[in-house]
Amino acid sequence: MPEGELSPEGVYLDDQSGWYPVTAEEIRGFRLAVSAPDGWQVLSAGRRDEAPDAITWHSDRPQQALYLVGGPYHRHHRREGNLTLSVWLLHDDPALARRYLAPMGEYIRHYSELIGPYPYAKFAVVENRWPTGLGMPSFTLLGSQVLRLPFIPYTSLPHEILHNWWGNGVWVDYRKGNWSEGLTAYLADHWMKERQGKGVEYRLRALQRYSNFAARGDDMPLLSFVSRHDDASQSVGYSKSLMFFHMLRRRLGDEAFDAGLRRLWREYRFRRIGFQRAVEALVGDRPEVLRDFLPWLERTGAPRLDVTEVSSTPAPPGHRLAFVLSQSGTEPYTLEVPVAVTLSDGQVHRDQVRLERARQRFTLSLPSRPLRLRIDPEYDLLRYLDPSEQPPVLSLLFGGKTWLVLPTSAPDQEKAAWERLARAWQRRYPNL
Numbered sequence: 001m002p003e004g005e006l007s008p009e010g011v012y013l014d015d016q017s018g019w020y021p022v023t024a025e026e027i028r029g030f031r032l033a034v035s036a037p038d039g040w041q042v043l044s045a046g047r048r049d050e051a052p053d054a055i056t057w058h059s060d061r062p063q064q065a066l067y068l069v070g071g072p073y074h075r076h077h078r079r080e081g082n083l084t085l086s087v088w089l090l091h092d093d094p095a096l097a098r099r100y101l102a103p104m105g106e107y108i109r110h111y112s113e114l115i116g117p118y119p120y121a122k123f124a125v126v127e128n129r130w131p132t133g134l135g136m137p138s139f140t141l142l143g144s145q146v147l148r149l150p151f152i153p154y155t156s157l158p159h160e161i162l163h164n165w166w167g168n169g170v171w172v173d174y175r176k177g178n179w180s181e182g183l184t185a186y187l188a189d190h191w192m193k194e195r196q197g198k199g200v201e202y203r204l205r206a207l208q209r210y211s212n213f214a215a216r217g218d219d220m221p222l223l224s225f226v227s228r229h230d231d232a233s234q235s236v237g238y239s240k241s242l243m244f245f246h247m248l249r250r251r252l253g254d255e256a257f258d259a260g261l262r263r264l265w266r267e268y269r270f271r272r273i274g275f276q277r278a279v280e281a282l283v284g285d286r287p288e289v290l291r292d293f294l295p296w297l298e299r300t301g302a303p304r305l306d307v308t309e310v311s312s313t314p315a316p317p318g319h320r321l322a323f324v325l326s327q328s329g330t331e332p333y334t335l336e337v338p339v340a341v342t343l344s345d346g347q348v349h350r351d352q353v354r355l356e357r358a359r360q361r362f363t364l365s366l367p368s369r370p371l372r373l374r375i376d377p378e379y380d381l382l383r384y385l386d387p388s389e390q391p392p393v394l395s396l397l398f399g400g401k402t403w404l405v406l407p408t409s410a411p412d413q414e415k416a417a418w419e420r421l422a423r424a425w426q427r428r429y430p431n432l
């Protein structure tokens with residue numbers, strides 16, 4: 001994607017294009033009048049008004065940047081209350097437009113209720129000639145191919161809509177850590193799966209990506225994440241970060257966490273803040289929670305959990321289960337560790353233990369004989385996975401230095417196919 005484009009195919013201008021004077025003053029609002037060639041549509045943030053000789057876009061919300069996107073678009077739209085929802089396509093496809101228009105209103109309603117009222121008069125999904133997935137204030141630019149993938153209305157769409165609150169609403173101070181991707185991924189991508197009952201699988205995959213890509217020397221503190229540029233940085237800025245917010249929600253409880261989201265929005269919308277300030281706003285007046293969670297922002301790595309010295313003894317009328325839980329690889333964190341014990345009568349006893357040191361002994365009183373002990377069975381903790389917890393996935397190989405051995409005596413055509421595959425992998429995974 002270029003920093004600016006003015007061509008017969010279309011226009012794209014942003015804050016890097018130098019198309020408006022940039023001063024130290026923040027943009028408190030704007031009004032933009034554009035006349036475009038016949039058959040073209042132009043778009044910016046905010047509200048659209050049509051005059052005989054020009055289209056205007058305007059907003060009284062502060063902006064970090066001004067955008068202008070234009071081209072031979074086909075515009076589809078519908079109203080929902082005071083809101084205009086629209087889809088802008090370069091290659092017209094009314095059925096595709098309907099697939100986006102249908103769920104948009106629901107997402108905006110959900111986040112408005114969860115966090116605070118949506119700050120704009122419209123939201124638009126805009127087809128882009130370049131392969132992007134970008135969230136701008138009140139619109140998103142999705143590449144032509146991405147836009148046509150069947151799952152995007154249920155994955156990228158809620159994510160980009162939520163960036164109107166996190167990232168484009170409360171702004172990110174990149175020198176102090178980009179908190180917005182993790183929080184957005186947690187409240188959009190994870191939420192979409194969680195409400196289908198697939199939260200556990202989603203978190204397992206997040207921990208897999210983090211364990212396989214970051215753990216081999218590319219990990220970094222959450223405060224150091226600016227933006228994704230490869231699998232390792234993505235696994236920190238998205239996967240590790242969303243697991244951090246998941247732990248925080250479990251610790252605070254849903255009600256206090258949701259109140260924290262509203263506080264973050266109320267206190268900091270259209271202001272620039274770093275990771276710590278965002279966490280402080282979410283946590284509110286709970287210094288003991290901050291004390292346990294702030295170390296995650298500054299430290300590299302995550303704990304590996306191990307359980308040893310497991311024993312069970314009859315303690316009428318039930319049984320007593322003892323075990324030692326240890327965390328290694330980092331300075332000890334305070335972790336509320338969920339445990340699940342399968343009992344001889346088939347019941348599952350769920351509990352939680354508080355691990356504060358590198359190694360700690362716990363005992364549980366159980367109503368009957370324990371058969372199986374599982375630690376963090378629903379992947380609620382930010383940690384490096386044990387290899388035994390992972391189904392075989394390619395990221396297990398590609399996260400670190402790996403040799404590929406190709407069949408040199410294979411027929412020429414087959415050999416060429418292997419080499420093509422190897423080169424394609426090599427482009428994506430530099431350690432191969």
Ligand SMILES: [Zn+2]
Nearest residue numbers: 159163181184
């Ligand atoms: Zn994002």
